[in-house]
Every structure is written in C-alpha cells, then in structure tokens.
Amino acid sequence: MSTVDLTKQARHPPPLLEDLELYSIKQVNALSSEQRRQIFYHLVPLDVLLRLGIDSETLQDEQGRPLVAYRPSDASGELFLRHRWDAEDPVLYLHLADTINNQIEVLLFTVNDPDSERFDVDQLPDGTPIHFGTQTRNVAEEIRAMEAGLAPGQVRRGLRLTRDLIPILEQFVTGLHHNAFYIQPLAYHNAILFERLGFAYVIGLGRMEWIHSAFAPGGLLYQRLNGSTRFRRPEMAHSVRERSWAIHDGILEEPFTGVKMYKRVGIHAGVITFPNAPW
Known part of the structure; x- marks a missing residue:
C-alpha cells in the first residue's frame, strides 16, 4: 500500500x-x-x-x-x-x-x-425500502437500534x-x-452534532431553543414523554440521542423541518442550544 x-x-x-x-x-x-x-x-x-x-x-x-x-x-x-x-x-x-x-x-x-451490526431501519420486514422522514417505519428494528446506542436513521x-x-x-x-x-440536518441529533462542530443557523435557531426548553421539566415535550411508546420514556429528555428518537416518534406532532445551518471556513460559531448535553 x-x-x-x-x-x-x-x-x-x-x-x-x-x-x-x-x-x-x-x-x-x-x-x-x-x-x-x-x-x-x-x-x-x-x-x-x-x-x-x-x-x-x-x-x-x-x-x-x-x-x-x-x-x-x-x-x-x-x-x-x-x-x-x-x-x-x-x-x-x-x-x-x-x-x-x-x-x-x-x-x-x-x-x-x-x-x-446492521439494523434494517431503512426497510420493512419484506425488504420494501423506507425513506427517512416518512411515516412508514420498521418500529421493531428502530427499537433494536435505539437500544444498541444508535440514533434515528442509522443502519x-x-x-x-x-x-x-x-x-x-x-x-x-x-x-x-x-x-x-x-x-440541512435531517434530525435533531444531527443539528446538535453540527453545533458542536462549529456550525451556525441560517434558520431554525429559535426552533431548536424552543425544543430544548420544551424538554425541560414541565415543558410541553417533557409532558408528552408519558411512556406511551418505547420512544417516549420520561428519562429520554436528558440526552441528545434519546430526544432525537422521541422527535422521530412524532412527539413534536409535526416533522422536524425548518432548520438550515452553515459552516464558515475556519470559524467555530460557538452555538449551543442544549448545554452540557450527554449524547
């Protein structure tokens, strides 16, 4: 070589x-x-x-x-x-x-x-492809992926x-x-990762700040973490990855959209919408 x-x-x-x-x-x-x-x-x-x-x-x-x-x-x-x-x-x-x-x-x-290991979150049990962000899901594989430490969309x-x-x-x-x-981050955890890598927001900063406040105790999203699905346990408010799974599960009651970011060459923007967050 x-x-x-x-x-x-x-x-x-x-x-x-x-x-x-x-x-x-x-x-x-x-x-x-x-x-x-x-x-x-x-x-x-x-x-x-x-x-x-x-x-x-x-x-x-x-x-x-x-x-x-x-x-x-x-x-x-x-x-x-x-x-x-x-x-x-x-x-x-x-x-x-x-x-x-x-x-x-x-x-x-x-x-x-x-x-x-591969998790077939991108296809149904019969092999039919699933496009990320659509309503169709392979929930059983998503649960396996989540429990293995993966984030939404990861195979x-x-x-x-x-x-x-x-x-x-x-x-x-x-x-x-x-x-x-x-x-344009496809999921909440992507946006947080890009923040850590120095990106700033073109649009969506207010949305990300609202999501953070809504996951705080007493907030709207925190209240929706009611255990109704495996993706909505109360403790999921406290980490980036688990918040992202709850959002993927529909806790926002609308798609995760309206966020666009940019990275200026050689500059770390220093934006933080989820301070001191464990992944």
Whole structure:
C-alpha cells in the first residue's frame, strides 16, 4: 500500500482546484472524468483508507475493482466509498449540490462502520425500502437500534468520521472560492452534532431553543414523554440521542423541518442550544 502524508490533506484544497477557476459543482462536473476523480476523491479522509486497507493511489481492491465512485448530475454529485466492491452499505456517502444562490450545500452524508451490526431501519420486514422522514417505519428494528446506542436513521454504528470530514469539506469549498457551506440536518441529533462542530443557523435557531426548553421539566415535550411508546420514556429528555428518537416518534406532532445551518471556513460559531448535553 502507498505511504501517505495525512497532514497534506489538512492544509490544502484538492490540488487541481488550485489551478482552475471553478466556483460550482456544476462546473466541476463539466470536467473530464479523470479531473473529477482527482477533485472529488480528495474528499475521502485518508486515514479511513488506511483503516480499511484501501490503496490510496488506486482506490481499488486487489482485483482492480473500484471502491470509490462519483456519480455526477447537472449541479450535484454523489460520492461513495465502500470497503468491499459488493458491500451493501457504503462506509461514506456524500451528496453535494449547488444552491439557487450559488452556494455549496451538503444534501446528505452518512458514515457506517462496515464491521458493526446492521439494523434494517431503512426497510420493512419484506425488504420494501423506507425513506427517512416518512411515516412508514420498521418500529421493531428502530427499537433494536435505539437500544444498541444508535440514533434515528442509522443502519450501522458510525466511524466517528464527521469531525475529520468537516475540515476536508472546508478545503473543498475554499478551492471553489467560497468561504462557507450549508447543510440541512435531517434530525435533531444531527443539528446538535453540527453545533458542536462549529456550525451556525441560517434558520431554525429559535426552533431548536424552543425544543430544548420544551424538554425541560414541565415543558410541553417533557409532558408528552408519558411512556406511551418505547420512544417516549420520561428519562429520554436528558440526552441528545434519546430526544432525537422521541422527535422521530412524532412527539413534536409535526416533522422536524425548518432548520438550515452553515459552516464558515475556519470559524467555530460557538452555538449551543442544549448545554452540557450527554449524547
């Protein structure tokens, strides 16, 4: 396997971006497939490749099959990293897009520990896919996942990569001549995690502050933690992950929406809506 300098990735945008005047995902997608590869594969944390035993130069397995793939569309793109060519779940999935205001947005990213147990919260017992945030749920698998320490939407335990990925995304958007990027957290725990990583709110700060106050003793959401389901036990008011499960269970009586956040390059916003919170 190639020897790599992990510090290089922490200092510079993708090298090709330093040589080109590009400002959008759409412009990057218009490049040749090899140029796109050089740019987007730089988003894969190098220490993850080392941990998984993936050659950092070829990004292929021993049979020459690709383990990293980029799927472009007009103004967005999806990056996949798998530990095996035929793996069911990617270790890393990242979906980036241009916004109508010419900003860069992370539409979705997921991280999975390939060696951990899988919980089929994303499908019904008959295999029918479930899209996160819809009314359809596999409650039995959700209970198993919750009791195993996972948060809503997780099919496997994570790899604790998010903290490593944020500076890499900062380098990427810097290479596209932006000083910030945007994200819409799909769940309460995502928003709290992004706060801890230095994000601020475009919209939704008041909503997050209200949720925190409503989970306090005597608050509306605290009163709804009445034990009516496994996701609504009174003690679930006290941790980020368990609050998120209660919200996923519908305790807000409306979807968790209306929250958008941004990360300014090199700046930690210091926003805290759930002080001293255990995860």
